[in-house]
Amino acid sequence: MKPTDSELEILHVLWQNGxxxxRQVHENLSQNRDIGYTTALKLMQIMFEKGLLTRDEASKSHTYTAAVxxxxxxxxxxxxxxxxAFRGSATKLVMQVLGxxxxxxxxxDEIKQLLNRLNRD
Structure with missing residues (x-):
């Protein structure tokens, strides 16, 4: 499932912070952009319904975890x-990025090492 850009931002917060x-996610997101608490809540509820997040309802403040x-x-x-974008060609993607x-x-050097490992496998 492909998360939206806003959902991806929330996932990044959860991947980084656990x-x-x-409220914790909202505070983190608010450092970089203007987002309302209710917007963050609604997005996280939708993400839970989509299976992108799990939710622990044991305490009053539900705790969310990335499910992916x-x-x-x-x-x-x-x-x-x-x-x-590249009709399935990884070569075109790499050439575009490096160019x-x-x-x-x-x-x-890291790219060369990766290519050497891929050639051995």
Whole structure:
């Protein structure tokens, strides 16, 4: 399931901080943008219904946890992006990214190491 941009922001907070109340998520999001508490609450309720979050109702303040991993979510978003924007070609994606951005020597070394590992497997 592909989360919306707003849902992805909430997931990032939960991945970074672990299980959190709506208030904690709202306070974190409010540091970077103007978002109302009720908006955060509604988004998190929708995300719970969609299966993106789990909810612990043991205490008065419900605690929410990401039900999807960051890695699986990133993989799904990348797969969909490569499919729709680059017609399934990872090569086109990599060439576009490397051609548009300044890549540090350290990043290039990491890419080379990854390619070497992929070639061995």
């Amino acid at each position: 299980p959190s109340t709506v 991993t960051e890695e699986d979510t990133q993989r799904g978003l990348i797969d969909r992006f490569v499919e729709t 548009q951005h300044k890549t540090s020597p350290e990043e290039l």
